[in-house]
Amino acid sequence: MIIGIFIGLIIGTAITFIAIPIVTKRVKNRLExxxxxxxxxxxxxxKRALEEAEHLRKKALIEGREELHKFREEMERELRKEREELKQWDERLSRKEDNLDRKEEVLEKMKFELESKREEIKNLKEAAEKKLYELSELTPEEARELVIKRAEEIYEYEIAQRFKQIKDQYEEEAMKHAKWVIVNAVQRYAADVTGDITVSTVSLPSDEMKGRIIGREGRNIRAFEKLTGADLIIDDTPEIVVVSCFNPLRRAVAKLTLERLVEDGRIHPARIEEMYEKAKKAVYLEVKEAGQEALMKVGIPSMHPELVKLLGRLKYRTSYGQNVLEHSIEVAQIATLMAAELGLNVDKVKRGALLHDLGKAVDHELEGSHAIIGGEIAKRYGEKADIVNMIQYHHGETEATSPESVLIAAADAISAARPGARRESLDMYIKRLEKLEEIATSFSHVEKAYAIQAGRELRVIVEPDKVDDLLAEKLAADIARKIEEEMEYPGVVKVTVIRERRSVAYAS
Known part of the structure; x- marks a missing residue:
């Protein structure tokens, strides 16, 4: 039995080995x-994917061509529309050009006719004037003077009455404003300058010029004040404009600018700026020349250009009524003579003395005294320590480092305190008194005029039967105004018109 099982296993195994290749071949065939x-x-x-992709590509290409065609048609429509609009605008412009050409022709024709009428009117006017002069047996100048004199006689009383009303109305306000101006000026200038003049007057050809200076809505006067840094005071004073500024150099530039604008007649912001630049160049050229002239007078060969300019600016400064540049030159001359006598360094003394008031040339807004400021400026532009000490010591604010510094302080005191330094010479004093009396007697109905109180008061005696109280008020103001226009004088001149009572006005 065991043998049978064993033989069965062998037969099964053999069958398996025989069947495997057959099965493997079938599987392989099936797999293949x-x-x-x-x-x-x-x-x-x-293949289907490629066909579908080709189909999609063709479809997209067709759709893209259709979109492009639509876009192109839309752009062509817009382009045609814009062309139509441009064509319409061209037609409008052409019509407007034609209208302008016709209007220009009409204007030219009207201009020609107007010129012809003007010429005709001019000829008629000349003929009428000639006939009038023949009938009146007067020259044009004589006729003009006669008309003016007659108008003055007719309206003089009314003008005087109106003047008194205005004066009474504004006298209190003017007094308050004057006090404010004086206090403000003293607070600003008391340290170094108290006799400085802060206003300048500019004469106008007519009162109509005031309106042109102010400009439409005040644009001209605003442009002028902003550009120059000076204030324009335009009041009821006939044919006078006052330029006010605490800086004398700015005031000089502003005054020259306004004078040139008035002379030119064309006043607008652009012209103001142009005239201001020209005036500034002219004034600064004068400043430079004044500085160079001071160097020549003292005998200094060279100096830094900026110091020369600052020296020239002293021409527009005064100290207690004494011109600072002339004072500096005088100190240099006095100090030079004293240095030669004492055997000190003359060249150093000249330089230090001429520059001792240099600080007064700069704006008053800088902190410190003019002596300290002047020394710092001189040091900045290369002056030696000895010169700087001479400048800073002359008012005793620092310690002297050399005998020359003490000498310059002494020369400064001598120049300021010597007789005549801060008042007029005898000849100028006499001429000023004579001029005051001459101005007063130039007015009608004035019998006599006397300048008294060293020229600080002018008493005017008038004909009492021809000048009443109202005319006396006006006469005093007219004389004071004429003094302001034609004279330069220290302090204040009091004008007193004497009739039955005294009417007083001040020219300041």
Whole structure:
């Protein structure tokens, strides 16, 4: 039985070994058939995918062409529309040009006719004037003077009455404003300058010029004040404009600018700026020349250009009524003579003395005294320590480092305190008194005029039967105004018109 089982196992094993290749071949054949079928399916799928992709590409291309065609048509429509609009605008412009040409022709014709009428009117006017002069037996100048004199006689009383009303109305306000101006000026200038003049007057050809200076809505006067840094005071004073500024150099530039604008007649912001630049160049050229002239007078060969300019600016400064540049030159001359006598360094003394008031040339807004400021400026532009000490010591604010510094302080005191330094010379004093009396007697109905109180008061005696109280008020103001226009004088001149009572006005 065991042998039978063993033989069965051997037979089963043999059958298995014989059947395996047969089964393997069948499986292989089946797998190959499946692989072939899969490959065929893949080829079919790939072919369908390519066909579908080609279809989609063609479809997208067709749709893109359609979109492009639509876009092109839309752009062409817009372009045609814009062309139509441009064509319409061209037609409008052409019509407007034609209208302008016709209007220009009409204007030219009207201009020609107007010129012809003007010439005709001018000829008629000349003929009428000639006939009038023949009938009146007067020259044009004589006729003009006669008309003016007659108008003055007719309206003089009314003008005087109106003047008194205005004066009474504004006298209190003017007094308050005057006090404010004086206090403000003293607070600003008391340290170094108290006798400085802060206003300048500019004469106008007529009162109509005031309106042109102010400009439409005040644009001209605003542009002028902003550009120059000076204030324009335009009041009821006939044919006078006052330029006010605490800086004398700015005031000089502003005054020259206004004078040139008035002379030119064309006043607008652009012209103001142009005239201001020209006036500034002219004044600064004068400043430079004044500084160079001071160097020549003292005998200094060279100096830094900026110091020369600052020296020239002293021409527009006064200290207690004494011109600072002339004072500096005088100190240099006095100090030079004293240095030569004492055997000190003359060249150093000249330089230090001429520059001792240099600090007064800069704006008053700088902190410190003019002596300290002047020394710092001189040091900045290369002056030696000895010169700087001479400048800073002359008012005793620092310690003297050399005998020359003490000498310059002494020369400064001598120049300021010597007789005549801060008042007029005898000849100028006499001429000023004579001029005051001459101005007063130039007015009608004035019998006599006397300048008294060293020229600080002018008493005017008038004909009492021809000048009443109202005319006396006006006469005092007219004389004071004429003194302001034609004279330069220290302090204040009091004008007193004497009739039955005294009417007083001040020219300041």
């Amino acid at each position: 058939e499946q692989l072939k079928a899969a490959r065929q399916d893949a080829e079919s799928i790939k």
